[in-house]
Amino acid sequence: MSDITDTQGTWLSEDELETVRARMPIVYVDAVPVRVDGLGYVTSIGLLLRATPDGSINREIVSGRILYGERVREALLRHLEKDLGPLALPRIPPSPQPFTVVEYFPDGEVSGFQDPRQHAVSLAYVVPIEGDCEPSQDALDLVWVSPDEAMSPGIQSEMGPGHAKLVRRALAHVGRLP
Amino acid sequence: MSDITDTQGTWLSEDELETVRARMPIVYVDAVPVRVDGLGYVTSIGLLLRATPDGSINREIVSGRILYGERVREALLRHLEKDLGPLALPRIPPSPQPFTVVEYFPDGEVSGFQDPRQHAVSLAYVVPIEGDCEPSQDALDLVWVSPDEAMSPGIQSEMGPGHAKLVRRALAHVGRLP
Amino acid sequence: MSDITDTQGTWLSEDELETVRARMPIVYVDAVPVRVDGLGYVTSIGLLLRATPDGSINREIVSGRILYGERVREALLRHLEKDLGPLALPRIPPSPQPFTVVEYFPDGEVSGFQDPRQHAVSLAYVVPIEGDCEPSQDALDLVWVSPDEAMSPGIQSEMGPGHAKLVRRALAHVGRLP
Amino acid sequence: MSDITDTQGTWLSEDELETVRARMPIVYVDAVPVRVDGLGYVTSIGLLLRATPDGSINREIVSGRILYGERVREALLRHLEKDLGPLALPRIPPSPQPFTVVEYFPDGEVSGFQDPRQHAVSLAYVVPIEGDCEPSQDALDLVWVSPDEAMSPGIQSEMGPGHAKLVRRALAHVGRLP
Numbered sequence: 080m081s082d083i084t085d086t087q088g089t090w091l092s093e094d095e096l097e098t099v100r101a102r103m104p105i106v107y108v109d110a111v112p113v114r115v116d117g118l119g120y121v122t123s124i125g126l127l128l129r130a131t132p133d134g135s136i137n138r139e140i141v142s143g144r145i146l147y148g149e150r151v152r153e154a155l156l157r158h159l160e161k162d163l164g165p166l167a168l169p170r171i172p173p174s175p176q177p178f179t180v181v182e183y184f185p186d187g188e189v190s191g192f193q194d195p196r197q198h199a200v201s202l203a204y205v206v207p208i209e210g211d212c213e214p215s216q217d218a219l220d221l222v223w224v225s226p227d228e229a230m231s232p233g234i235q236s237e238m239g240p241g242h243a244k245l246v247r248r249a250l251a252h253v254g255r256l257p
Numbered sequence: 258m259s260d261i262t263d264t265q266g267t268w269l270s271e272d273e274l275e276t277v278r279a280r281m282p283i284v285y286v287d288a289v290p291v292r293v294d295g296l297g298y299v300t301s302i303g304l305l306l307r308a309t310p311d312g313s314i315n316r317e318i319v320s321g322r323i324l325y326g327e328r329v330r331e332a333l334l335r336h337l338e339k340d341l342g343p344l345a346l347p348r349i350p351p352s353p354q355p356f357t358v359v360e361y362f363p364d365g366e367v368s369g370f371q372d373p374r375q376h377a378v379s380l381a382y383v384v385p386i387e388g389d390c391e392p393s394q395d396a397l398d399l400v401w402v403s404p405d406e407a408m409s410p411g412i413q414s415e416m417g418p419g420h421a422k423l424v425r426r427a428l429a430h431v432g433r434l435p
Numbered sequence: 436m437s438d439i440t441d442t443q444g445t446w447l448s449e450d451e452l453e454t455v456r457a458r459m460p461i462v463y464v465d466a467v468p469v470r471v472d473g474l475g476y477v478t479s480i481g482l483l484l485r486a487t488p489d490g491s492i493n494r495e496i497v498s499g500r501i502l503y504g505e506r507v508r509e510a511l512l513r514h515l516e517k518d519l520g521p522l523a524l525p526r527i528p529p530s531p532q533p534f535t536v537v538e539y540f541p542d543g544e545v546s547g548f549q550d551p552r553q554h555a556v557s558l559a560y561v562v563p564i565e566g567d568c569e570p571s572q573d574a575l576d577l578v579w580v581s582p583d584e585a586m587s588p589g590i591q592s593e594m595g596p597g598h599a600k601l602v603r604r605a606l607a608h609v610g611r612l613p
Numbered sequence: 614m615s616d617i618t619d620t621q622g623t624w625l626s627e628d629e630l631e632t633v634r635a636r637m638p639i640v641y642v643d644a645v646p647v648r649v650d651g652l653g654y655v656t657s658i659g660l661l662l663r664a665t666p667d668g669s670i671n672r673e674i675v676s677g678r679i680l681y682g683e684r685v686r687e688a689l690l691r692h693l694e695k696d697l698g699p700l701a702l703p704r705i706p707p708s709p710q711p712f713t714v715v716e717y718f719p720d721g722e723v724s725g726f727q728d729p730r731q732h733a734v735s736l737a738y739v740v741p742i743e744g745d746c747e748p749s750q751d752a753l754d755l756v757w758v759s760p761d762e763a764m765s766p767g768i769q770s771e772m773g774p775g776h777a778k779l780v781r782r783a784l785a786h787v788g789r790l791p
Contacts (some may be wrong), residue, residue: 103637122325281459429781475689
């Protein structure tokens with residue numbers, strides 16, 4: 080979950096961001112990228128492969144901060160294009176209503192969603208992707224898995240407890256939780 | 258709200274349908290066709306123009322019955338393609354959760370939604386349309402209007418009280434109710 | 436899923452109901468009864484114990500038909516009071532938006548939800564129960580289980596695949612899917 | 614929209630809050646207090662009467678910041694009890710899914726929701742109130758109005774454009790937008 084930061088103007092420097100992160104909940108968006116068929120039925124879920132600092136591999140959905148002055152929709156599009164590439168053609172949902180709200184805390188016991196850096200309140204959306212993806216930034220790859228595969232213990236464990244739980248909620252919302 | 262009926266096999270003849278309509282709630286789907294921009298923001302709403310039996314003009318959204326054995330998604334796609342043409346490319350939402358449920362009764366006082374023929378329970382969805390529309394069947398035309406225009410007294414009155422109210426709910430859901 | 440039927444007036448006799456069930460989708464409501472704490476957090480789920488014709492025990496949520504002329508809310512209240520008793524004090528949600536729509540088919544392969552008798556389209560709601568429950572009708576007992584217990588293989592298997600899946604979706608919706 | 618601030622520990626001083634407000638979106642909750650009947654039908658909406666600095670009267674719903682370390686549910690309960698009194702008995706919804714997300718910007722043109730002090734992202738909920746209300750803090754009174762009254766031009770204008778629009782969205786969500 081990296082962020083574009085801007086030390087000019089109204090955004091925060093990395094130092095300031097650290098300070099605020101210890102004092103205020105930070106607003107995030109989580110996007111579960113999906114492929115759908117002509118009936119809107121979810122056929123697969125896109126998971127980003129990232130190398131973690133300790134050398135293991137993590138599977139992640141798209142996630143990132145909402146910046147000052149930015150609309151929720153703009154943050155969704157920016158993070159999706161940043162992670163999936165400029166030709167991904169994400170279909171941002173017409174309604175601002177998220178399918179769930181996830182609360183990340185430094186202490187994972189509070190809500191079951193942990194972020195050691197901060198208390199984040201994240202609006203979660205399922206976003207159909209219609210274009211071609213080329214994972215950019217620090218992602219090694221993007222892999223599309225079926226709903227059943229996404230629920231397999233192997234892939235669930237590579238996701239980390241937070242994103243694994245969020246993907247289960249997303250599958251339940253679209254009627255694809257096995 | 259016309260229906261494809263099939264007197265063979267498991268579907269109902271027109272006569273049987275009349276009898277059932279006086280005894281059972283009928284399951285419907287309502288679809289509000291919208292155009293969205295790249296951020297998913299609703300820019301316009303599609304309204305069908307129909308001539309009513311008494312010669313006046315009615316503006317309508319897409320609406321129709323779910324048939325025996327048919328998935329909700331299939332009913333949505335069938336009615337959208339029937340009314341907007343085979344190249345409309347509707348984006349059926351990934352989740353089965355409707356934004357509202359509308360209850361039509363022969364007596365309009367019960368719920369504010371009237372259907373003289375029947376008690377219908379309708380699942381309502383906002384459906385982005387990406388292709389080219391050519392209204393077919395008994396529709397004279399399809400007109401795209403902005404959210405503000407859709408709320409104007411003139412267009413609201415041409416929609417009839419039920420569809421006018423449903424469009425207002427849809428605009429509220431997508432954050433575009435003025 | 437038993438129904439009050441009325442052979443007088445506008446409702447259907449059992450024979451007529453059989454005929455219609457083979458021809459038309461039937462509208463249902465499913466209600467997942469829950470206990471919540473002062474923060475609205477779901478602490479337990481109510482499951483009805485029923486003896487099946489073959490002598491085994493089934494765990495079920497509340498489910499039943501919407502009658503002709505009946506509001507969705509009225510059907511929810513009627514089925515909840517019928518199954519949980521007149522002092523259950525269910526808190527019917529203020530919004531008609533269900534958390535999901537479940538489609539039951541005679542062939543369980545179509546949607547993963549089977550009802551041998553009919554094609555039913557069911558609006559599913561999570562309903563907090565505030566009063567005292569005394570299961571009536573054909574239910575042997577009502578048992579409150581925690582979200583974790585509801586997800587245990589033992590209880591899941593006693594629920595049958597359809598209600599088990601629906602309870603998982605309900606837990607995901609309220610943020611309590613483990 | 615006043616806040617409990619705490620200069621000790623991890624919360625922000627008023628000065629620090631001012632600085633952050635110019636740099637980061639702040640997370641809020643908006644709660645529309647409602648009275649419901651036994652069927653969950655919304656019969657009235659609670660509006661707080663406040664004196665504004667310029668001496669005029671404002672009608673408002675309940676709104677406030679989520680603090681560091683606080684759950685969304687806890688923030689809802691805290692602000693509702695602060696504004697409606699300790700015996701209000703709000704029924705916080707079982708699901709974390711808000712009915713809409715409202716984005717307040719210093720420039721009201723961006724989203725139609727203005728907050729001169731900050732960019733706030735607010736999760737909005739409809740909350741049934743079951744107890745007795747005694748408006749506390751800086752509110753002069755709490756008035757319950759019917760959905761139709763809430764939509765009257767007089768009351769809409771006393772709400773200010775943001776809260777008026779949010780109440781319209783809430784009424785649409787619960788099926789009570791006239």
